[in-house]
Amino acid sequence: MGGFLAEPRTKTENDKIANLCGKETYWIGITDLNHEDTFTYARDDSTIIYSNWSPSEPSISLGEHCTQMYVDGTWNDQNCNDHMGAICQFDAGCHGDPHLKTFDGRAYTFQGTCWYTLFKDCADKSRFEVTTKFEPREDSSPDQVRTRIVAFKVTVGDEYSIIDGLDITTGRTGGQKTAARVITVKEEDKNIILNFTSKNTTFTLKWTLRKHALSVTYDGSFYHGKLCGLMGNADGVAANDFQKPDGSDAKDADDFGESWKVNEMK
Template sequence: MVRNSNGKCVPLSQCPCVFGGEEYNDGETTMSNCNKCVCKQGTWQCTENECKSTCSIFGDGHTQTFDGKWYHFNGVCKYTVVTDYCGEAEGSFQIVTQSIACCEGGVTCARTVTIMLPEKNIVLEDGKVTVVATNSTAAGAEDDEPLITKGLNIERVGLSTYVGVDGIFSLQWDQSTRFSVTLETGYKGKVCGLCGNNNGDMKDDFTTRQNSVEAGSLIFANTWKTETNCKDTETEIFPCDKNPYCKLEAEKKCSIIKESTFQSCHSKVPPDSYYDACKRDACICGMQNKDSGLCNTIAMYAQACNNAGACIDWRSPTLCPIYCDYYNSPGDYRWHYEPCGTIKSKTCNDQFVGQKFSNVVEGCFAKCPAKAPYLDTNLMKCVSQPQCSCFYKDVVPAGSTVTSDQRDT
């Protein structure tokens, strides 16, 4: 017999396990990243799958690297987020972010994301996705190759746009200021940039473009500028010190992250770093946009919770509301908000549910009727198949034509 956490003597087979501050009885399971763990006589037995790594950038330059290191950097240039062109290595992709002011008198946040691939760039900006050919082959002059090729997936789901390159990465973008990049397992220790080197060790995440390791974020991040004519960022801005009259209100509003609304997530995703980021962002903007940073940071924590298996329904009519009725025609109520939803209709891209996308995300979702059974994710409308739009550099409405290699298609 052994003593459990309640002071009772129990057989060894009944010993609980502890994970994230919570007790699990013998035989119960939980997930640790991508591995399933089973409690066996007080000890966790877990699968040993190699997990994908995710880096996130949001709000006023808040960054969590692939290896889990947190830092803040609010530079105003273009910076390499992640690339496999490291040192003299041959590479296949580069992701760059452009930082600009979020609001008048405010500091910066990431708004524009450019994904650079061989022969094409994908630009995410102001809620739109644009694909741009970078040489004549991609434009179709020689091989008539389409811009959206096999292995490249662009999909709008809920509030997010997903861009994925098979075997390399997937990127989730909220169509505004925050995005996350998830690398496939084959890229362990093979990348560099603001997101670190993805080698499982936080201590060398501040590796510069020159392959030296810095102690602080400023020198490190400045080396990842992509434009030499842009000045280095020399000081870190602390918005609550600059606007001390906002601090108490910021602490009050951001406290939702640490309170009962998110309680089921606290053991899965520690809230402290998100709470600190929320306070910084809530102190930034003036009265007109005072809640934009707050809402984005809380949404980022909710997304992390959702990814960890804890669905949090945190929005309300008075706190960062989402109005899905915008997509409904008069008398039509098929569109509605879900904190953790997925596509429930056939889409114009996939022709049936779930072919490419299985993630559960926040956003506006519709159940399309029989007379318009296809969800056009480009236009956020339920349509018949002949009404489906296409994508070539940008959204092309049904019936329209584009010119490729001097031919109409």
């Protein structure tokens, strides 16, 4: 579904994951498969910045290259072939099929086939908007429509950037040429990183074409509860994320998703 094994990077995150474990032990995304005796995050092989090993762990026993979390939140290195559940996490955004996760952590699936508002400033005079395009996959059929994200557009004021595959188009709707650019775009190893800042809040979008995944993060507090679109309102409460443009609650994920359809790309 586009997720990955959970990567606790602080005590607070570790405690939250432990609360999900209940009375079972689960895999988390810590491993020394690539570097014997040096544990890294399984997703990108970067060095871990937090650990909560059980006493005398990691034992560095032969073949114990993966990490499980005990019910008390401590970690143990374990043979990767052992059978147990896993705690997964998702970056906010669209991933693959498409599976979406709101800013507040509500995960759902929506098979859109058009342009939709991913998120925007919901003030009367919106400062920015991010729209995204879903198209049917090659293995889609009339009986089972399966779609994925193929492009997105970011508009901040009169400036815009369109990412279609790995093609990048930038411009201004008003023709102004001299003002400093608000949107920055760069390509890194077939990934595209886009940043823009509004009201002291910086939004970062990472586009991975190979996985048709668009991850979104932001740094700042001004837009707390002031966003809307497929990624919810960012007020810290996942239960109220399915709000339509008129403010009413959607009956389900399809009703919610279709309410944010954009009839034509702006």
